[in-house]
Amino acid sequence: MKILLTGGAGFIGSHTCIELIKAGHKAVIADDLSNSKPAVLERLKELTGQDIPFYNIDVADKEKVDSMFAKENFDAVIHFAGFKAVGESVAKPLMYYRNNLDTTLTLLEAMAKYNVNNFVFSSSATVYGVPERVPLVEGMKTGCTNPYGWTKLMIEQILTDAAAADKNLSVVLLRYFNPIGAHPSGRIGEDPTGIPNNLLPYITQVAIGKLPQLGVFGNDYPTHDGTGVRDYIHVVDLAKGHVKAIEYADKNKGTEIFNLGTGIGYSVLDIVKAFEKANDIKIPYVIKPRRDGDIAECYADPTKARDVLGWQAEETLENMCKDSWRWQSNNPKGYEE
Numbered sequence: 407m408k409i410l411l412t413g414g415a416g417f418i419g420s421h422t423c424i425e426l427i428k429a430g431h432k433a434v435i436a437d438d439l440s441n442s443k444p445a446v447l448e449r450l451k452e453l454t455g456q457d458i459p460f461y462n463i464d465v466a467d468k469e470k471v472d473s474m475f476a477k478e479n480f481d482a483v484i485h486f487a488g489f490k491a492v493g494e495s496v497a498k499p500l501m502y503y504r505n506n507l508d509t510t511l512t513l514l515e516a517m518a519k520y521n522v523n524n525f526v527f528s529s530s531a532t533v534y535g536v537p538e539r540v541p542l543v544e545g546m547k548t549g550c551t552n553p554y555g556w557t558k559l560m561i562e563q564i565l566t567d568a569a570a571a572d573k574n575l576s577v578v579l580l581r582y583f584n585p586i587g588a589h590p591s592g593r594i595g596e597d598p599t600g601i602p603n604n605l606l607p608y609i610t611q612v613a614i615g616k617l618p619q620l621g622v623f624g625n626d627y628p629t630h631d632g633t634g635v636r637d638y639i640h641v642v643d644l645a646k647g648h649v650k651a652i653e654y655a656d657k658n659k660g661t662e663i664f665n666l667g668t669g670i671g672y673s674v675l676d677i678v679k680a681f682e683k684a685n686d687i688k689i690p691y692v693i694k695p696r697r698d699g700d701i702a703e704c705y706a707d708p709t710k711a712r713d714v715l716g717w718q719a720e721e722t723l724e725n726m727c728k729d730s731w732r733w734q735s736n737n738p739k740g741y742e743e
């Protein structure tokens with residue numbers, strides 16, 4: 407299939423691009439580089455041996471999206487592009503709703519016009535809000551605690567309604583848990599702007615000496631060691647899940663939701679210890695107050711993805727920690743050489 411990856415220069419998009427090409431598909435990237443670097447594209451060429459067509463556009467821009475669709479003859483769209491910082495979304499909700507919803511609507515309109523019928527969406531476990539219980543199953547109640555999360559849930563609804571109205575449309579909603587790790591080559595990885603919000607990039611920046619110590623947000627949660635528990639998944643496993651999802655969309659109509667996680671919950675301190683052991687580096691940390699909006703525990707029941715998509719996470723936590731560190735240590739300044 408020829409697949410449009412919006413946000414294909416980002417962390418998950420770039421890893422998915424490699425796995426799609428490995429599986430024999432063609433990839434085209436549309437990205438405005440607002441949260442990614444052009445160097446990613448050179449590295450993707452180096453890793454895949456292919457010149458991946460690239461459109462430096464905002465996918466909310468109707469005219470530019472229309473002319474790209476007119477030229478490319480896509481079979482499918484994987485929509486990664488979107489703003490994703492929780493704190494920023496609380497401060498600038500309208501910016502989040504405008505950007506994240508507009509891009510989706512523009513894509514759906516172009517898909518209808520050019521008869522492109524397969525859509526895979528980057529959703530998030532954040533749509534479960536404060537979970538009633540873990541592990542999380544796809545049918546559980548949803549509800550969000552911040553505008554970023556609401557954009558994900560609203561887009562899920564828009565796509566579900568679009569697929570109900572158009573019997574040719576297939577939609578797969580992928581609810582990601584916590585992607586970490588990097589491509590084993592150490593050539594592509596996560597390159598956050600400014601001080602990282604997420605745990606693993608923070609740890610790797612402490613390891614490289616860019617940040618003095620990790621702040622652990624709370625040690626009084628009802629978990630095995632008091633720190634927050636999450637389902638960390640290797641980004642390459644996650645990328646492979648997209649290959650399965652797009653192939654599923656091509657064969658099935660309607661909307662389907664899948665959790666992409668490992669099903670295993672690790673605490674913040676489990677991750678610190680695993681990183682230290684895998685890489686033989688000490689990570690100094692201090693306990694800080696809980697972070698607003700955080701929950702105690704969040705991990706997936708990944709059974710549906712296994713049974714229906716034939717996908718299952720394979721990488722160990724040790725490899726996730728090694729790959730995260732290989733990327734950071736080989737690229738101390740990320741993509742900025």
Ligand code: UD1
Pocket residue numbers: 490492493530531532554555584603604605606608620621622623624633634635636674697698699700
């Ligand atoms: C966060 C977002 C979530 C988003 C996901 C992917 C919040 C509240 N949630 O998930 O909506 O989909 O990223 O980008 O921001 N931690 C520390 N110290 C740190 C950083 C994190 O102790 O410096 C802890 C957190 O309290 C949490 C765990 O590490 O228990 C994971 O945090 P993080 O990597 O930010 O992911 P989530 O909060 O799960």
